[in-house]
Amino acid sequence: MTLSHTIPRALPPRRLLAVAAALALFGGPAGAQTAVPEATAPAASTSTGTDVASCPLGAFHCPPRPESFALCRPNALLAFYDPTLPRDPSRRELSDTVVDAAHVDSSNEAVYRLSGDVRIERADQLLRGDRIDYNDTTTDYDAQGNVRYQEAGELLSADRMRGNTQANHGVAENVRYQLLQSRGNGTAARGELIDAQRSRYNLVSYSTCDVGHHLWEVRAKRLEIDKATGVGKAHGATMRFADVPFLYLPYFTFPVDNRRKSGFLYPTFGSSNRSGTMFSIPYYLNLAPNYDATLEPRIYTQRGTMLAGEFRYLVPGTAGQLNVEYLPNDRGENRPDADPTQGHDRWLLKYSDVTRLGGPWSFNASINRTSDRSYLRDFGNDLYTASIGTLASNAYVVGHGDWWNASFGADSYQNVDPYLPDTVVQYKRWPRAALGLDVPLTRWLEFGATTEAVAFRKDNVIEGNRLDLYPYLAADFRGAAWFVRPKLAYRYTAYQLDANYANYGFSGPLTGTQMSPFGERTPSRALPIASLDTGLIFERPASLFGTTYTQTLEPRLYYLYAPYRDQTDLPLFDTQRMSFDYWQLFSPNQFSGADRQMNANNLTAALTTRFLDDDGVERLSASIGQIHYFAPQRVQLPNGATTTAAPTDWTRSDYVAELGIQLNDRWRLNSAYQWSPNSRQTDLGTLGLQRRIGANGIFNFSYRYRRNFLEQYDASAIFPISERWRLLGRWVYSVRDRRTVEALAGLEYDSCCVAVRVVGRHYVLADGPLAERGRPNNAVMFELVFKGLGAFNGQAEDVLRRGILGYQ
Known part of the structure; x- marks a missing residue:
């Protein structure tokens, strides 16, 4: 024990023990103690939150910001906080006790009075006060006057604090307290x-x-x-x-x-034209450290009562989540030209699972189903959910190694567009097996293969099985400023159609005098595919806007040859023409899937220049390219049930240009442009600009144009008015439809311990019957976040994250 000022250097042994026992809250061996310096303040110090780095420009998904208390004032209780105290309560029993006081009065043999800025310290505990009395007989203590107490998890101040050492507890009056964590x-x-x-x-x-x-x-x-x-x-x-x-x-x-803990979460409410006002009170069940559940009863004023639930689990080798929504006897009105829902039970099922099976193998599943095609339109509150037209489900066993990957499973699809027939949904792949190989033979030569076997199933259309084999040999010769990549492949695709194949065309059953395009039940196609990809890379120092860069000039030639094969007798199971863009200049096929392989005798010429900073970061990239066709494009998709589109005799493709600029972390520009020398018209044009405003703001502008299909302006912004207030907005306008497709406006307030978001949304759907098409849908969302306690009506943040690029 150390006693300062007027306290004698040594006390009688009994009194020494008595003063040690006067540590009513501590009660341990007396003696000198060396403090362990810990300079870092706990979570409740003056700055409990830390700023999160802004989401990189161009990122489509930004992580949510954790709760930040950076806007809080310095905590008054921390004026007596001692950061040098240890933070481990388990050290108390083995720690010495240190007592400092200006005066000790032991005139009463049973009661010892410590006065004058008394300080009693043991391990993580510290008691201070103007006077502390201790009863040696009863082990009672009484601390009075500016009482301050600190331990690993809490600070406490009081006018008076009394307790008993044997009972190891204390009672304080007129208390202020602070939980440090x-x-x-x-x-x-x-x-x-x-x-x-x-x-x-x-x-x-x-x-x-x-x-x-x-x-x-x-x-x-x-x-x-x-x-x-x-x-x-x-x-x-x-x-x-x-x-x-x-x-x-x-x-x-x-x-x-x-x-985590079990208990009610904050209520959620919302409103939509289709289901009325919604109100819910979720209840969270912390069932075990590795699994939990949430039950969420909801009331829709126009439809009835729904019960939603979520179950999550994490066991060795397995993680998954199950979401279920169920509404019995829907009271909502039926929509014109859509499936009737009034009086029907409505439900949604979502299940995902990832399980390690051993070695390189695992099982992945994602199941998504609804009771009817109108479910997402009726119970979704934003354009993203309401515009989903197909729900995909799949389950696969997958594996991979150094030179191989394999999968076996099935894919199924459900139409969730109330205004389109089920025939628009793609085929179920029931089942599907795939094997990929990439085997290095030498330092510059490799053998690879892409193999797929699929059974395609769909009601009221032609069905069958398909085997696609695509082996290749590829070489890669390169130096510091050049590369040459020859590749030789062979593609074999074989089918086994259902026995009634002659009764179907490409789009469904044949009627009248129509003839089936399928000449035999087991058609096949085989052809070689050869390509040669070459390029040069030149470098030089350059200056742009007063900053030095390394500029590259990269000419590239890509030659592709694939002989023509008549494929009019092959079905179309999963093949579509891909959108033409810059990467299509170097693709061996313009069709997705294996049902069509284009013929080619093409030469692509492209030129790229880049500006790289001293760290090698690409700050500017500009590319332009075009394909020259030496032969007509004879492989085309069918126009109808029995006819095929005419071959194209173009000698040149569109000119394709791309530009990307990000000279610093404050702004970014991306643009793409396609001009057709055949029609002498612009086929595609896009422009995207992103500008960061301060630390917490951003501005996005984009223009999207595709000839005869789409022309839209899209602007969104997060504008910080002050450290606490931000304005939010988005506006999407369709030039072709001459109307606003979506509009969003909101206000966000962030303070030390509260965040408030108010968002109003207006959106329209482009599809549906004429009576429904263009009808506006409105939603108002309100979110109140009590930091450290939870969120009240936590919907707005997800909507803002999807609607405003870079929202955080």
Whole structure:
């Protein structure tokens, strides 16, 4: 023990033990203690949140920002916080005790009075006060005057604190407290420290806001906090916002740290034209450390009561999630030209699973189904959900090694567009097997193959099986400034059609005098494919806007040869013509899937230049290219059930140009342009500009044009008005339709402990019957986040993340 100032250097042995025992909260061996410096402040210090790096420009998915308390004022309670104390309560029993005081009065043999800035320290605990009395007989203690107490998880100040060393607990009056790991703080008429992990308060308030500036708080008759379980329990509680009570609960629990716990989540509400006003109160079930569930009853004023649920699990080698929504006896009105839903049970099922099977093998599943085609339109509250036309489900066993990959499984699809027939849905691949090889033979030569076997199934159209074999030999010769990549492949595709193949055309059953295009039940196609890809890379130092770069000039030639094969008797199971873009200049096929392989005698010429900074980061890239056709494009997709489109006799493709500029981290520009020398018209044009505004703002503008199909302007912005306020907006306008396709406007407020988002949305759907087409859909979303406690109506953030590129 160390006693300073007027305390004698040595006391009688009994008195020495008595003073050591006066550590009512500590009670351990007396002696000198060396403090362990720990300079880092805990979570509740003056800056509990850290700024997150802005999402990179051009990223489609930005991670959400964690809760930040950077806007909080310095915490008044931390004025007496000592960062040098250890933070491990388990060290108390083995730690010495240090006592400092200006005076010790032992005139009463049973009671010892320590006065004058008394400081009693042991391990993570520190008690300070103007005077502390200790009863040697009863082990009672009484600390008075500017009492301050600190331990690993909590700070506490009080006018007076009394307790008993043997019972190892204390009672304080007129309390202010601070939880160091979660920023939870408040006041209480009476506080009780039960042990190192538990405390109890009467007539108490709780908040994560600045001390003395509670924008939100919970006021309760009694509050119990258990730091070991991370749970707070409030009795007779009132939730207040801006000192206005808005929710009363006779009993509820809440987290005091980031650990999961069972309990009600904040209510959710919304509104849509199709289902009316929605209200829900989710309940979270923390069933075990490796699995949990959420039950969410919902009320739709126009449709009825729905029960939604989510179950997540994580076991050794397996992780998965199940989501279910069920609404019995839908009361909503039927939509014109759509399947009837009134009086029907409505449901949604989503299931995903990833399981390691051993070695290089795993099982992946994603199942998505709805009760009817109108479900997503009726219960989705945004354009993204409402515009989904097909739900995909699949289950696969997959494996991979150094030179191979394989998969076996099935794919199924469901039409969820109420205004289109099921015939528009692609074939089920039931089942499908694939094997890919990439075997290095020498340093510059490799053998590879892409193999696929699929059974295609679909009602009321031609069905069959397909085997596609695509082996190749590829070489790669390269130097510092050049490359030559020859490739020789052979493609063999064989079919086995159903026995009634002669009764079908490409689009369905034949009628009248129509003739089937399928001449035999087992058609096949085989052809070689050869290509030669060559290029040069020149470099030179360059300057742009006063900054030095390394500029490259990269001419490239790509020759492709594939002989013509008549494929009019082959079915179309999963093949479509791909959109023409810059990478199509170097593709061996203009069709997706294996049902069509284009004929080719083509030469592509392209030129690219890049500007690289000193770190090798590409700051500017510009490319232009074109294909020269030495032979007509004879392989085409059919126009109808029996006829095939005429071959094209173009000698040149579109000119394709691309430009990407990002000279710094503040702005980015991307553009693409295609001009046809055959029609002398622009086929495609896109422009995208992204500009960061300060640390938390962004501006996006894009223009999209495709001839005879689409022309749209899209602008969105997050504009910070101040450190706390941000304006949000998006506007999408269709020139062809002469109307606004989607509009969004919102306001976001962020403070020390509260975030508020208010968003209004307006959108229209382009498809549907004439009576429905273009009808506006409106939704209003409100989100209130109590930092450290949860979110009230957490819908707006997901909508903003999908609608505004770069939202964070």
